[in-house]
Amino acid sequence: MGYLFCIWCTSFCCSGATTVFKRNAKILVLLCLTSGICSGIRGCCFSIANMILVKRMREKLYSSLLFQDISFFDSETVGDLTSRLGSDCQQVSRVIGNDLNMILRNILQGTGALVYLFILSWPLALSTLTICSFLATVILFYGQYQKKAAALTQEFTASANEVTQETFSLMRTVRVYGTEKQELGRYQQWLKNLADISWRQSVAYGLWGFSFNTLYHSTQVIAVLVGGASIMAGHITAEKLTKFILYCEWLIYATWWVGDNLSNLMQSVGASEKVFRLMDLLPSDQVLSKGMKLQKLRGHIEFVNVSFHYSSRETAHILQHVNMTIYPNEVVAIVGLSGSGKSTLVNLLLRLYEPTSGQILIDGFPLKELDIKWFREQIGYVGQEPRLFRMDVSSNIRYGCTRDINQEDVELAAKQAYAHEFISSLPNGYQTLVDDELLSGGQKQRIAIARAILRDPSILILDEATSALDAESEHNVKGILRASNSGLKKKRTIIVIAHRLSTIQAADRVVVMDAGNIVEMGSHFELLQKDGLYARLTNRQAEAFA
Numbered sequence: 001m002g003y004l005f006c007i008w009c010t011s012f013c014c015s016g017a018t019t020v021f022k023r024n025a026k027i028l029v030l031l032c033l034t035s036g037i038c039s040g041i042r043g044c045c046f047s048i049a050n051m052i053l054v055k056r057m058r059e060k061l062y063s064s065l066l067f068q069d070i071s072f073f074d075s076e077t078v079g080d081l082t083s084r085l086g087s088d089c090q091q092v093s094r095v096i097g098n099d100l101n102m103i104l105r106n107i108l109q110g111t112g113a114l115v116y117l118f119i120l121s122w123p124l125a126l127s128t129l130t131i132c133s134f135l136a137t138v139i140l141f142y143g144q145y146q147k148k149a150a151a152l153t154q155e156f157t158a159s160a161n162e163v164t165q166e167t168f169s170l171m172r173t174v175r176v177y178g179t180e181k182q183e184l185g186r187y188q189q190w191l192k193n194l195a196d197i198s199w200r201q202s203v204a205y206g207l208w209g210f211s212f213n214t215l216y217h218s219t220q221v222i223a224v225l226v227g228g229a230s231i232m233a234g235h236i237t238a239e240k241l242t243k244f245i246l247y248c249e250w251l252i253y254a255t256w257w258v259g260d261n262l263s264n265l266m267q268s269v270g271a272s273e274k275v276f277r278l279m280d281l282l283p284s285d286q287v288l289s290k291g292m293k294l295q296k297l298r299g300h301i302e303f304v305n306v307s308f309h310y311s312s313r314e315t316a317h318i319l320q321h322v323n324m325t326i327y328p329n330e331v332v333a334i335v336g337l338s339g340s341g342k343s344t345l346v347n348l349l350l351r352l353y354e355p356t357s358g359q360i361l362i363d364g365f366p367l368k369e370l371d372i373k374w375f376r377e378q379i380g381y382v383g384q385e386p387r388l389f390r391m392d393v394s395s396n397i398r399y400g401c402t403r404d405i406n407q408e409d410v411e412l413a414a415k416q417a418y419a420h421e422f423i424s425s426l427p428n429g430y431q432t433l434v435d436d437e438l439l440s441g442g443q444k445q446r447i448a449i450a451r452a453i454l455r456d457p458s459i460l461i462l463d464e465a466t467s468a469l470d471a472e473s474e475h476n477v478k479g480i481l482r483a484s485n486s487g488l489k490k491k492r493t494i495i496v497i498a499h500r501l502s503t504i505q506a507a508d509r510v511v512v513m514d515a516g517n518i519v520e521m522g523s524h525f526e527l528l529q530k531d532g533l534y535a536r537l538t539n540r541q542a543e544a545f546a
């Protein structure tokens, strides 16, 4: 607008001729319209580009996260990752939609103004350029500071998110233990850290404003002093000096805008550093579909001298030289004290982690050489605390099933898991929308068992899958340990981690673990006769129920 006004003023003051005035008035209107249209188109294009970019970024980041190693999720928190997907991606969008757009516009305007200033008077233009260079240096430092501050802000925001996420998901525990104030305190601590950073950012912004104003006014002072002297010496006219001051203002404001937007840009760069780092992570071998697919999985499993420690706790040797063979169609119960490494053994079999040494053979082939996607499709797994997705019961049971199945198959699986009765009593039966909070622990376990059965797996792994069931349900569900009892389509190898004696007794063989070692192996009665750890555990359980 300054430029348009300048044309208008110049023509009006200097020529005075009506024709020139009319022509320039037309140009002014035309330029006004063109500038409005261009500005609209520019804003629209950048906003579309912004939307597309944020969508792609979120997709790319989410897919990159989904394909990471399980150990990656051991070290990252849910709150942090959701914060990266949410506010960090948004921050980057701001750069594209606003800052980058303004930076480009102002660089263009500033360059135009500078060229014109040099045409008007190169000594004056040079002095203005020197001041602009000072301003650019200040911008550079200020931008760097903002980048660091933004990275910290994102860190603290993610930590604050983590606290709220944890508190809301554990609300029942918080209420029962009355720790609302304590949780509020934890949240306030992160808010305080955020406020400290904002406070420092405000001071830095004040200093930046001070530098800008001082340098801006010095261009005017220089223009008046040097320009005035030049007029008196007859080097330039008063009209040229007026134009010069107007364009000078234009240049300096363009520099200010670039600086301001650049600092926002740097903030976004700081905020998005981790986003880009996460996006660049390569997919884990654990999810790549490469390697051998066997014609049929018999379910012969061998652990050969397997040792393991979690990468987050290198000194804790969780499994030590484990040797064990599980034969096709065998039902093996793994028992042992809490923390002895039972679930870890299963995690290695599922290839969620790689053994530190030794190897696992499946039907004689190293697990590492098998197509892991195919292998997992042959496995039914029910974890310790199965969680449900926010979808209807039927979809929850079908979840991840690659077989061709219909609703009858779903109901059959639910019947075998003794879940059909309670599902039928739900308001919309199999179509009832459920989530993790709406069902009891035992009901969730039965749905998870139905999900595992529906896959008709060659290997079934139950990790304390019946711990939340009452005695009668457990007795019924235990039928799945015996394919012949349950009427399932095929026989399968079953690994069951259990504490309850009744479940253990149904197994062909019991493996007893202690501190990462297999200490006993045999049938229930053989192990009772041995009078070792198993006999002790069994006796204690019997005493507890006496």
Ligand SMILES: Nc1ncnc2c1ncn2[C@@H]1O[C@H](COP(=O)(O)OP(=O)(O)OP(=O)(O)O)[C@@H](O)[C@H]1O
Binding pocket: 074, 310, 312, 313, 318, 336, 337, 338, 339, 340, 341, 342, 343, 344, 345
């Ligand atoms: N993701 C992990 N990162 C680090 N250490 C872990 C991880 N998961 C388990 N551990 C540790 O490994 C050890 C064995 O755990 P694991 O879950 O295999 O025991 P468990 O015998 O299945 O116990 P429980 O019967 O209580 O389920 C424990 O000391 C546990 O703290």
